[in-house]
Amino acid sequence: MTTLSGRPHTALLVIDVQNDVMTGAHERDGVVANISALVDRARAEDVPVVWVQHSDDGLTFGSEGWQYVPELARRESEPLVHKKYGDSFEATDLEEVLASRGVGRVVVTGAQTDMCVRSTLHGAFVRGYDVTLVSDAHTTEDLTSYGAPTPAEVVAHTNLYWGFHGGPGRRADTVATKEVTFAAAPAGGPATRD
Secondary structure (H helix, E strand, O other): OOOOOOOOEEEEEEEOOEHHHHOOOOOHHHHHHHHHHHHHHHHHOOOOEEEEEEOEOOEOOOOOOOOEOOOOOOOOOOOEEEEOOOOOOOOOOHHHHHHHOOEEEEEEEEEOHHHHHHHHHHHHHHOOOEEEEEEEEEEOOOOHHHOOOOHHHHHHHHHHHHHOOOEOOEOEEEEOHHHOOOOOOOOOOOOOOO
């Protein structure tokens, strides 16, 4: 259903599941296990797995903290997108990577829910992609000392609102790991709420 012409395929995005990002993350082990299961399924179904890796002043490129968590291993054949902003599309080659593979739908996982995951969800949607958020495969850190809701509340709220997100000619949804399908949504299937 994507508004991107000639882009019938789906890709799995794994955003910033890096050592320092995941230190103290809400339900870290379960989220990483769910992402790992999705990576395995995507590979088995010949679905592109695209890895996104953040760096900035607090997360130094090439450092141990910058590395992906040890439970997740990228294959050399799988694209790696380096970013410096929340939106994985901003000042990166992600659009080119997806376009070259005919991708019009992205399945989003990773960290942090209220920063890079949220920015990428919206970034993909406004660029014309259908966007699926995996409800139990994203996480964030505890920022309650700054007045933020608890991590569980941040994750739950993001899952809720993304399931109701809509736009003309595009589809947004939120599903659990076990419900993820990498098949493109049929044109006559259920649409998001406008």
